[in-house]
Amino acid sequence: xxxxxxxxxxxxxxxxxxxxxxxxxxxxxxxxxxxxxxxxxxxxxxxxxxxxxxxxxxxxxxxxxxxxxxxxxxxxxxxxxxxxxxxx
Numbered sequence: 001x002x003x004x005x006x007x008x009x010x011x012x013x014x015x016x017x018x019x020x021x022x023x024x025x026x027x028x029x030x031x032x033x034x035x036x037x038x039x040x041x042x043x044x045x046x047x048x049x050x051x052x053x054x055x056x057x058x059x060x061x062x063x064x065x066x067x068x069x070x071x072x073x074x075x076x077x078x079x080x081x082x083x084x085x086x087x088x
Contacts, residue, residue, distance in 0.1 A: 021050045032074050059084045
């Protein structure tokens with residue numbers, strides 16, 4: 001019974017993260033921070049498809065002059081890490 005409850009809670013939390021990924025898609029800065037946090041927590045493997053789709057949207061709207069140095073480097077890092085071509 002406890003295992004079933006834990007599994008249900010886990011699925012609920014994963015669904016909340018998926019919703020959050022979709023909710024911040026239009027806000028590149030928040031999205032990059034959120035993806036970075038998910039990866040640092042070590043749970044990104046649960047959301048590989050959602051992260052790829054979100055980063056594809058960031059890549060499609062890529063402009064290198066929109067952010068300060070931190071977000072420019074984070075955008076570069078995340079896109080390159082997921083094999084998107086970003087010129088140096």
